[in-house]
Amino acid sequence: MKSETRFQILVSVAAIGLSMLTGYAASQPVSNTLASPESFAGIAGTAARSAAMFTELGKVLTHPRCTNCHPAGEHPHQTDASRLHQPPVTRGPDGHGTETMRCSICHGNANFDPGRMPGHPEWHLAPREMAWEGKTIAEICAQITDPARNGGRKVEDLIHHIGADTLVGWAWHPGFGRSPAPGTQQEAGALVEAWVKTGAACPAK
Amino acid sequence: MTRLAITINGRALAPTEVRDDLTMNDFLREHLGMTGTKFGCGAAQCLSCAVIIDNPDGTSYTSPTCVVSAISFDGKAIRTVEGHAKNGELTALQKAFIEHFAFQCGYCTAGFLNEAQVLLERLARKPVARDELEKTIAEALDGHICRCTGYVKYHEAVRDVVLADPKRYLA
Ligand code: FES
Ligand code: FES
Numbered sequence: 001m002k003s004e005t006r007f008q009i010l011v012s013v014a015a016i017g018l019s020m021l022t023g024y025a026a027s028q029p030v031s032n033t034l035a036s037p038e039s040f041a042g043i044a045g046t047a048a049r050s051a052a053m054f055t056e057l058g059k060v061l062t063h064p065r066c067t068n069c070h071p072a073g074e075h076p077h078q079t080d081a082s083r084l085h086q087p088p089v090t091r092g093p094d095g096h097g098t099e100t101m102r103c104s105i106c107h108g109n110a111n112f113d114p115g116r117m118p119g120h121p122e123w124h125l126a127p128r129e130m131a132w133e134g135k136t137i138a139e140i141c142a143q144i145t146d147p148a149r150n151g152g153r154k155v156e157d158l159i160h161h162i163g164a165d166t167l168v169g170w171a172w173h174p175g176f177g178r179s180p181a182p183g184t185q186q187e188a189g190a191l192v193e194a195w196v197k198t199g200a201a202c203p204a205k
Numbered sequence: 206m207t208r209l210a211i212t213i214n215g216r217a218l219a220p221t222e223v224r225d226d227l228t229m230n231d232f233l234r235e236h237l238g239m240t241g242t243k244f245g246c247g248a249a250q251c252l253s254c255a256v257i258i259d260n261p262d263g264t265s266y267t268s269p270t271c272v273v274s275a276i277s278f279d280g281k282a283i284r285t286v287e288g289h290a291k292n293g294e295l296t297a298l299q300k301a302f303i304e305h306f307a308f309q310c311g312y313c314t315a316g317f318l319n320e321a322q323v324l325l326e327r328l329a330r331k332p333v334a335r336d337e338l339e340k341t342i343a344e345a346l347d348g349h350i351c352r353c354t355g356y357v358k359y360h361e362a363v364r365d366v367v368l369a370d371p372k373r374y375l376a
Contacts, residue, residue, distance in 0.1 A: 086248075087249060100323075102266075108274065112273060112277075114226040116248065
């Protein structure tokens with residue numbers, strides 16, 4: 001092959017590679033940050049401000065790190081693409097798997113990146129009634145403020161649950177190959193607290 | 206490095222220092238040379254790498270070894286495919302696998318053997334009715350992948366072992 005031809009091929013391959021990379025970058029989420037409660041100060045009505053803060057928090061609640069383990073059915077999902085968990089596993093009577101296939105058999109006390117295995121001592125699925133998968137932010141809000149569907153919690157309890165619970169906190173430190181939930185757990189906790197203190201209003205849609 | 210104390214096939218190993226990022230599969234295969242435990246997908250999908258873990262209360266379960274750290278097995282007692290036959294005598298399950306020609310390449314066999322052994326031990330503690338047996342075997346072996354498609358033969362082999370001793374395994 002003539003060196004000139006080889007050069008032209010190399011340039012074309014590089015151009016295709018570059019265009020693929022730019023396409024990939026363009027398809028990434030625009031922002032992986034969370035706005036602070038103070039940044040909503042410009043919204044006049046308290047309820048509207050509260051609902052807007054919940055909408056911001058919705059970036060976390062609808063993130064695959066959260067919805068994968070708040071599934072609508074009997075099976076968790078995994079990866080940023082939220083595909084069905086492989087191998088096939090079922091929530092079981094207590095959300096920790098079936099008798100012969102407990103979550104803890106593979107999921108240890110902490111992430112084990114050499115095996116690409118996420119972990120936490122309490123690794124398990126959220127109860128059926130706390131399913132978020134496929135729901136809008138407004139629907140999740142209605143659900144999360146209903147003690148019958150939020151694990152029997154008052155809205156005040158959600159400040160600690162979202163802002164400090166270590167299993168929830170895993171979503172911001174998910175280990176190799178998984179994108180973390182937006183912002184930080186502290187920022188999410190601050191948003192929940194501000195949302196609760198402004199009346200825990202839900203967005204209309 | 207972390208100290209790992211483990212019992213394998215009834216023998217307590219002298220505590221040994223292992224790297225925190227060492228998988229259990231590499232510990233068995235590379236450190237101990239116990240290559241009966243296989244490495245297939247490396248991603249908790251095929252269970253060819255599964256070993257038996259014995260609980261102190263006498264119950265047992267299987268665990269993949271490819272995606273979990275060696276140190277997570279600290280203090281545990283496990284059984285591998287090398288621990289089934291005693292004094293060169295194969296178990297009823299191993300004989301049934303051979304009689305049914307259940308495996309071809311054999312890559313998945315250690316995982317199936319361990320899983321079926323755990324099932325037999327569970328049935329001995331908690332027998333099931335005959336009409337629940339097929340579903341029970343299918344559910345127990347579910348998750349193990351055999352590229353040579355020996356599923357039916359594995360199933361039939363396990364069924365034969367159970368039916369050969371109904372007083373022990375069936376309610
Ligand atoms: S090699 Fe471990 S599950 Fe496939
Ligand atoms: S016998 Fe070949 S993979 Fe099962």
